[in-house]
Amino acid sequence: xxxxxxxxxxxxxxxxxxxxxxxxxxxxxxxxxxxxxxxxxxxxxxxxxxxxxxxxxxxxxxxxxxxxxxxxxxxxxxxxxxxxxxxxxxxxxxxxxxxxxxxxxxxxxxxxxxxxxxxxxxxxxxxxxxxxxxxxxxxxxxxxxxxxxxxxxxxxxxxxxxxxxxxxxxxxxxxxxxxxxxxxxxxxxxxxxxxxxxxxxxxxxxxxxxxxxxxxxxxxxxxxxxxxxxxxxxxxxxxxxxxxxxxxxxxxxxxxxxxxxxxxxxxxxxxxxxxxxxxxxxxxxxxxxxxxxxxxxxxxxxxxxxxxxxxxxxxxxxxx
Ligand code: TXA
Ligand code: MG
Numbered sequence: 656x657x658x659x660x661x662x663x664x665x666x667x668x669x670x671x672x673x674x675x676x677x678x679x680x681x682x683x684x685x686x687x688x689x690x691x692x693x694x695x696x697x698x699x700x701x702x703x704x705x706x707x708x709x710x711x712x713x714x715x716x717x718x719x720x721x722x723x724x725x726x727x728x729x730x731x732x733x734x735x736x737x738x739x740x741x742x743x744x745x746x747x748x749x750x751x752x753x754x755x756x757x758x759x760x761x762x763x764x765x766x767x768x769x770x771x772x773x774x775x776x777x778x779x780x781x782x783x784x785x786x787x788x789x790x791x792x793x794x795x796x797x798x799x800x801x802x803x804x805x806x807x808x809x810x811x812x813x814x815x816x817x818x819x820x821x822x823x824x825x826x827x828x829x830x831x832x833x834x835x836x837x838x839x840x841x842x843x844x845x846x847x848x849x850x851x852x853x854x855x856x857x858x859x860x861x862x863x864x865x866x867x868x869x870x871x872x873x874x875x876x877x878x879x880x881x882x883x884x885x886x887x888x889x890x891x892x893x894x895x896x897x898x899x900x901x902x903x904x905x906x907x908x909x910x911x912x913x914x915x916x917x918x919x920x921x922x923x924x925x926x927x928x929x930x931x932x933x934x935x936x937x938x939x940x941x942x943x944x945x946x947x948x949x950x951x952x953x954x955x956x957x958x959x960x961x962x963x964x965x966x967x968x969x970x971x972x973x974x975x
Pocket of ligand 1: 709759
């Protein structure tokens with residue numbers, strides 16, 4: 656029997672007994688559990704094989720709940736929340752004393768967001784507790800953007816995937832932390848740097864673990880297919896270099912005409928960056944299934960969501 660279902664009451668019953676449900680959000684599917692249940696949170700880490708030093712994002716139904724989660728809201732955090740919630744933006748703020756250490760990996764800050772998905776919002780409204788939800792994939796692998804992706808990863812290990820259709824945004828939330836009340840981007844994501852700068856002015860990006868010890872999840876290798884992946888500006892040149900291999904191509908807007916390609920995907924014929932972002936992970940999932948020796952991915956223009964897509968593709972190229 657499939658674990659994929661649209662039964663919201665069933666999801667609520669499972670979450671109420673300290674078990675896990677994979678839930679849809681606008682970014683990616685999350686593996687959700689009650690933030691106050693040690694049993695549920697431990698099984699999130701176990702199921703994902705995620706190291707305990709990597710803290711979780713708390714998902715809440717509305718800003719009214721924020722004071723229960725955090726102890727201080729800088730002015731610019733309030734502006735960002737007003738501008739982007741519900742939506743793909745996570746704020747890392749000083750935590751309230753009631754937030755368990757296992758959620759925050761012992762840190763004095765907590766990551767929080769309101770997802771913009773009708774099913775997730777209704778679920779959160781009907782529960783008596785917020786949900787911790789990391790992306791519903793084994794640690795380091797490609798994030799899921801459909802219920803089927805989650806099912807393929809975890810079908811024997813979780814009771815239910817709540818199906819909310821394919822994720823409209825397709826890349827994780829942008830994460831913003833604060834130093835002396837000034838915002839800093841810890842993870843590029845579905846809210847573009849430009850959109851954020853429109854609200855709070857110029858902002859720096861510290862999304863590499865060497866320079867951002869406060870963003871412990873920003874590992875260099877992440878979001879990675881099993882197949883070796885390279886990121887290039889010139890697909891034809893890369894195909895020539897690897898001509899003896901079984902090649903897969905991930906192109907931005909037009910198919911490569913070169914011979915010797917075993918499988919290829921075009922992300923957006925109209926070069927629409929949001930369309931490309933929403934299809935990115937599914938494309939990587941598909942390419943990974945084609946027994947390729949190498950995936951050649953075309954680098955995006957370095958602005959707007961193109962920056963976030965390049966960030967994910969760059970991490971996909973780092974080998975274990
Ligand atoms: O779009 C998303 O954010 C998705 C959906 C399901 O909401 N969730 C997601 O969660 O991407 P996850 O666990 O895959 O990524 C959470 C990131 C990690 O890189 C983690 O290190 C960072 O958030 N994080 C969590 N708490 C933090 C904290 N207190 N300080 C710094 N970084 C934190
Ligand atoms: Mg993740």
